[in-house]
Amino acid sequence: MLKFLFVIKKNLEIPSVIKELEKKKEIKLIPVKNISKLKKEEIKNLTGILVLGGDGTFLRAVPYAYKYDLPILGVNKGRFGFLTEVSLNELPQVISAIRNNSLPLKERTLLKIHYNKQTFVALNEAAILKGPAGRLIYLELKINKKNLTTIYGDGIIIATPTGSTAYNVSAGGPIIHPEAKVFVCTPICSFKINLRPFIIPDNYHIEINLKEIKEEIHLLIDGQINISFKDGHLIYIQKAEKTLKFFPSLEKDYFYILKEKFDW
Numbered sequence: 001m002l003k004f005l006f007v008i009k010k011n012l013e014i015p016s017v018i019k020e021l022e023k024k025k026e027i028k029l030i031p032v033k034n035i036s037k038l039k040k041e042e043i044k045n046l047t048g049i050l051v052l053g054g055d056g057t058f059l060r061a062v063p064y065a066y067k068y069d070l071p072i073l074g075v076n077k078g079r080f081g082f083l084t085e086v087s088l089n090e091l092p093q094v095i096s097a098i099r100n101n102s103l104p105l106k107e108r109t110l111l112k113i114h115y116n117k118q119t120f121v122a123l124n125e126a127a128i129l130k131g132p133a134g135r136l137i138y139l140e141l142k143i144n145k146k147n148l149t150t151i152y153g154d155g156i157i158i159a160t161p162t163g164s165t166a167y168n169v170s171a172g173g174p175i176i177h178p179e180a181k182v183f184v185c186t187p188i189c190s191f192k193i194n195l196r197p198f199i200i201p202d203n204y205h206i207e208i209n210l211k212e213i214k215e216e217i218h219l220l221i222d223g224q225i226n227i228s229f230k231d232g233h234l235i236y237i238q239k240a241e242k243t244l245k246f247f248p249s250l251e252k253d254y255f256y257i258l259k260e261k262f263d264w
Contacts, residue, residue, distance in 0.1 A: 001025050002047040002099060004073065005032045007061045009053025012077055017088050018052070026095055032064055047098065048073055048247065051084060055166075058083040059222045062110075062123045062244060071105050071245035073098075082165055082261050083123075085249040093250055106248045108162045108178055109202055110240035115219060116233045121240050122222045124163030128208060128235065129155040129188070131216025136191060142207040143200060150211065152191035158206055158237050159184050165258070167223070173197040178254060183239075206237040 006029035008014070021027045029050060035043070048071040049061045058074045065072050074084035075091055086094055097103035111122040120126075130137045139151040159168040161176040164184055169175055173186035174197060185206070186197040200206075210217065210229060217229040229235075249257075258264065 001028055002095065003028045003030065003045065004047055004050035005030055005035060005061075005064065005070065007032050007049060007051045007053070007057055007064075009057045009077060012053060014052070015077070015088055017091055018075075021092065021095060026092075026099070032061070035064065035068075043068055046070055051075065053077050053084065054079055054081050055083045056223065059123060059224055062222065063121060065244055066110065066121045066240070066242060069242065069245075071247055073247040080261060082257060083162075085252055085257055086247070087249070087251070090249065090251055094247060097250060098247060103247055103250070105245045107243040107245050109160050109181070110242070110244055111158065111160055111183070112238050112240040113219075113221060114236040114238075115227065120221050120225060122163070123160065123244055124166045124222050125157050125159040125168060126235070126237055127155060127157045127167060127188075127220045128229065129218045129220055131218060135215050137215065137217055138211040140209045140211055141185070142209075144204050145207070149192075149195065151187050151195065153187055154189040155217075156188060156208070157184075157186040159186065160202075163222075165261075168197075171197075174199070175258070183237075202239045204238075208235040208237070 049065055051058050051061045051072055051074045061072055075086050076084040111126055113120045113126045136152050139156055141148045157168050157171055161178045161180045164176040168186050171186050171188050173184050181202050182199045183202050184197055184199050187195050219227040219229055
């Protein structure tokens with residue numbers, strides 16, 4: 001029997017396909033909120049984290065996956081489902097492939113964000129955004145400790161290749177294949193019209209500081225964590241030491257999903 005931590009979209013009923021897999025004792029689902037009740041050996045013997053929902057639900061599971069070094073099996077029951085690429089119809093076949101060790105894991109690069117003595121990881125992006133007052137914010141950007149530019153505008157997005165199809169692409173940034181070893185820095189509504197999105201190697205370090213804090217400013221991590229930015233605090237962003245591992249779809253590759261989700 002394969003044992004998974006379980007993360008489900010709010011107010012979503014468990015589908016009959018999953019209930020049948022549980023009934024046949026092919027899988028056992030443990031709500032992620034109960035992880036503190038598990039012993040170290042029990043966590044070590046977990047197959048992974050089964051996520052049922054959309055991309056937002058998938059992103060909720062990322063910190064657990066990183067902390068406990070568990071792969072994610074994302075099953076799509078959301079609106080967009082770029083990250084949750086396994087369909088309910090193919091789930092029994094995917095479970096069988098995992099049990100037979102015939103489904104190789106894939107990996108994605110993560111961001112590590114340091115702010116005010118706290119550390120976070122992100123699969124998609126870290127975004128520094130202005131608050132509701134609507135005035136320009138001024139961000140000093142350093143790459144590998146060298147001053148690059150000051151951004152005047154609504155903020156900046158630092159995205160992974162995985163996150164390039166999320167907030168980044170909505171802000172005019174490029175789509176990047178998830179196996180590329182880069183990050184993309186995308187200004188949001190820059191007052192300098194010649195300041196465009198730019199790509200850096202993912203082993204570079206990024207430092208962001210606010211020149212002036214007169215308005216409410218936020219650090220938004222994967223759309224899940226929202227922190228008010230305070231004067232004198234820097235944000236440091238780099239590649240995380242570990243990757244995110246996940247079980248891929250048996251039916252769809254990256255380009256199929258890209259074409260399907262963006263209607264190409």
